[in-house]
Amino acid sequence: MDGARGPGIDTPAGYTRLRRIGAGAEADVFQAWEEHAQEWVVLRIFHGYVSGRRQEADFADRYESAARLGAHPGIVGVRSGGVTATGRAWLATDLVRGGTLADALRSGPFPPERALALAAVLADALAWAHATPVTHGRLDADHVLLAADGQPMLTGFALAAAEQSPRADVSALAVLLVHLLTGRPGTTTPELARYPGLAAVPGLIRLLADGQVPASAAEFAYRLRDIAARLQQPALSAPSGAYPALTAPSGAYPALTAPSATSARLTVPTATHRAPTQENPLLYARKRPATGRRRAGLTAVGLVVAVAGAVGAVHLASGGTETPSALPATAPATGTGGAAVTPTCPPATTEVADGSRPATLWWPFDEGTGTVGCDAAGSDTATLSAGAGWRTVVPTALRLTADTAGSYASGSAPAVRTDQSFTVMARVFLTDTDATHGVLSQPGSTSSGFILKYEKRTDSWRLIMPRTDVASPVVDGPSSTTKPVVGAWTHLAAVYDAGARQITLYVDGTAEDTVAHPQSWNATGPVQVARSWYDGAWTDRFAGAIADVRAYQEVVPAAEIDTIANLSR
Secondary structure (H helix, E strand, C coil): CCCCCCCCCCCCCCEEEEEEEECCCCCCEEEEECCCCCCCEEEEEEEEECHHHHHHHHHHHHHHHHHHHHHCCCEEECCEEECCCCCCEEEECCCCEEEEHHHCCCCCCHHHHHHHHHHHHHHHHHHHHHHHCCCCCCCCHEHHHHEECCCCCEECCCCCCCCCCCCHHHHHHHHHHHHHHHHCCCCCCCHHHCHHHHCCCCCCHHHHHCCCCCCCCHHHHHHHHHHHHHCCCCCCCCCCCCCCCCCCCCCCCCCCCCCCHHHHHHHCCCCCCCCCCCCCCECCCCCCCCCCCCCCCCCCCCCCCCCCCCCCCCCCCCCCCCCCCCCCCCCCCCCCCCCCCCCCCCCCCCCCCCCCCCCEEEEEECCCCCCCCCCCCCCCCCCCCCCCCCCCCCCCCCCCCCCCCCCEEEEECCCCCCCCCCEEEEEEEEEECCEEEEEEEEECCEEEEEEEEEEECCCCCEEEEECCCCCCCCCCCCCCCCCCCCCEEEEEEEEEEECCCCCEECCCCCCEEEEEEECCCCCCCEEEEEEEEEEEEECCCCEEEEEEEECCCCCCCCHHHHHHHHCCC
8 A cells, every 4th residue: 555545455435545654563554634534644554354253342442442542632542443344453543743752852862851741741641541441561752742832642552462560651651751861762770870960850860760660650740740849949858748649530631630839830841852843744643622523433333343344434523593683882792812813714514423413603622823713513703802812732722711801702693593492512621610600601682592601609510591681680590410620621511492491401421400491582692602791791701721612503412412522632
């Protein structure tokens, strides 16, 4: 398939324009064009053949594990996988425009602060993998990618190899840290004493000494951040505190972020030591937001060969009409966002979780720059206010602050008719519970047709729908039974069933409360992100990040809401 322009006998359906970019003991690696998503991907076609139910089940288990690993922003995820017509297993991953850590190390060692920060992020990723549980098995500089923004990402998990202990992964990371600090692979810990700058780092050589490296990746991450903090503040005693018991990740990164005051700025190091640029992008897998137009899901069902020894990729993508009336002069509908910018947005798509249900609005908020968010389902771009920005770490999202009144994003039209059945969704990252924080709303003249929010009074996620568009209206609203978690991504969905006259609140794909809503009306203002229009005033500013905002003019079934909620970010 070297230099192939189209599909061959061993090429998965839907992938064309293959160009070999590597080969290894396990697989041939190609750059390929994914027709479904209309973008370049990395395609690995394994040398081994899958035959028989036992091997099929083993293949499904291995790549289901790979899919789970991709939920962490520091681990390369998978887009899809399957078996070719000839029985060869294959895997498609996203593309990263960057290089490996080995490439960057050719320029010499890293400054201690950056080396420690990089190693701590990789230790976080290993802790996540070990809780899955999956071990890496062959961690070195060639299996760490550095994206253009300096974000390190683990790749090359030896899923087909024999299981090894998590301790071996941590030991390998300690060896890699020595490589980062000295620029020389194979340097032993005692040799660190020959580097005066490193010998002066409080606690570093002792941590890396034989027998002193922690068995737990989470503890190793904590110790690294502790040393980094003392490096910046040498007066601190060593050690500065006992390692706290960190629970295994429950599914929401960054649950394993170290609890030190300096960890926020150490989690994603600045790219002061980038990999060399090249004429052609190096093709590695980079985790991207799970928007349906750009990412496909992986399920064990789609990976088990059922018919003719071939299974293609299983794609999990997602998925009004009245002209809106102007809002009152005291309630501007759009943000300033700086100078007017005409976005370059990709063509709209009708893809949703089941491949057929059209969305009326879909803002992935994965641009990462500029003052607009593209509508993947239509033409209503979101305009960012002057106080809104972008989350600079993976996954990309809209960044908001409750300290700034003008921190929100606004559409130019209503997303749905609120007097008919509808579903709205968003993925949110809450950074505090100090006040009520609005997620989505659609204004009328005095109040909103719906408001999805975190409510301080009840310490819950809440959906309210006023019965009339008046001041101090009677409202109906379900509340979550799950307590909101600060520092974790949460998927929220609000459903109004006009036929049943009921509203339901979903949290992470589960319906948590349903209440009656006997009276409805149509709010015709432009949909809002990160603020609420209530009693004739803007309120409930959001603190954190919001992404993957979707709206449907119908009741989306519970199973599809669960599918969308479980798409990895």
